[in-house]
Amino acid sequence: MISSINPVVAEPLTECADKLAELPAGTAISRQAALRLIRCADDDLPALLAAARSARDHFKPGMITYSRKVFLPLTNLCRDYCGYCTFRRDPAQAGAHTMTPDEVLTVARAGEKLGCTEALFSLGDKPELLFPEMRDTLRRLGYKSTLHYLEAMCELILRETTLLPHPNPGLLGAEWIERLSVVSPSMGLMLESTNAALLARGAAHDNAPDKAPAKRLHMIEEAGKQRVPFTTGLLIGIGETAEDRVETLLAIRDLHQRYGHVQEVIVQNFRAKPTIPMANAPEPNEGEMLRAVAVARLLMPNVNIQAPPNLNAPYYEDLLDAGINDWGGISPLTPDYINPESPWPHLEQLRVRTEKKGLQLRQRLPVYPEFLPSLEARPALLKQRLECARDVEGLVPRKGSGVA
Secondary structure, three states: OOOOOOOOOOEOOHHHHHHHOOOOOOOOOOHHHHHHHOOEOHHHHHHHHHHHHHHHHHHOOOEEEEEEEEEEEEEOEOOOOOOOOOOOEOOOOOOOOEOOHHHHHHHHHHHHHOOOOEEEEEEOOOHHHOOHHHHHHHHHHOOOOHHHHHHHHHHHHHHHOOOEEEEEOOOOOHHHHHHHHOOOOOEEOOOEOOOHHHHOOOOOOOOOHHHOHHHHHHHHHHHHHOOOOEEEEEEEOOOOOHHHHHHHHHHHHHHHHHHOOEEEEEEEEOOOOOOOOOOOOOOOOHHHHHHHHHHHHHHOOOOOEEOOHHHHOOOHHHHHHHOOOEEEEEOOOOOOOOOOOOOOOOHHHHHHHHHHOOOEEEEEOOOOHHHHHHHOOOOHHHHHHHHHHOOOOOOOOOOOOOOO
């Protein structure tokens, strides 16, 4: 296992690490402990990981979940210019594209045949506010805005397929959270970081106003007020410090403690690509990922913690040792359009690697089982789709001896 971090900042924490073994099950660590543990020395890492595994096993013993999905990049036009993004395009750039309703349905139906239950909609943030070309496209399609179009495509998926939409549309106000909750059981927005200095000139979020932490925290809070099962998380390696990672996790924890709606926290690692402004930025190493995941687990022992396997190859199964209980969305059909150079692992390979760690792999819906009761007041069509897609455990029913 590659676990080393910069020895200049690693702290020997033997006494603190020993106390982890005495931590009562389900008890969250303090901010002070998290700030020390995220920089723990290599000698203390096994104790940190053992505590994280113990917390995971108390929360959801013996099982790791994933969501079988189709990835629908509704539009890759975006008004934000993040230093790490290869997904976004300007209208004149090669590869710029907005999916038509026929394209959306074609991909969804193909995924349906492969056992997918999630339709993940990813899109640029309100591109029509910057690009007249997007306004023209929306007029041709018959919609006032990108969000109106997204709403219609979520409804199309619900009416014409058995898939469940999970939109990741960027910043939303209260009205749009409510509207999209009518046509989707869950939604998401990555907080990424609470460090506002990343908005500075030359930093990762330079010229990306929708990445302002205060705006993103406000949306996550509004989703909580409306009891929307919500996926969020942090992106590590974009110029933040280890302490920033803890503060971001604490901000998520605070909102979840107040509203109880954070269904999943993603710990995602930056990957360098030759065409981005951050092409020469260092990627987080395995030790940083293990520490961030383990601290996330110990700060939120009763929250689903996920890390993407395709971005952590070839060592992704080691993340199970750090306390994750979910692999996130995996597609047997569509690529990861955000990180196209990093293919999803084959589901059978994922099962084998998970079972080697003594854990069972199960397929879930885009909304986690424990959040299904919060959807009782949703419209009849959405409730019907959820009821048909789930088993008595709130997961996807097993099918034969394959990966369920």
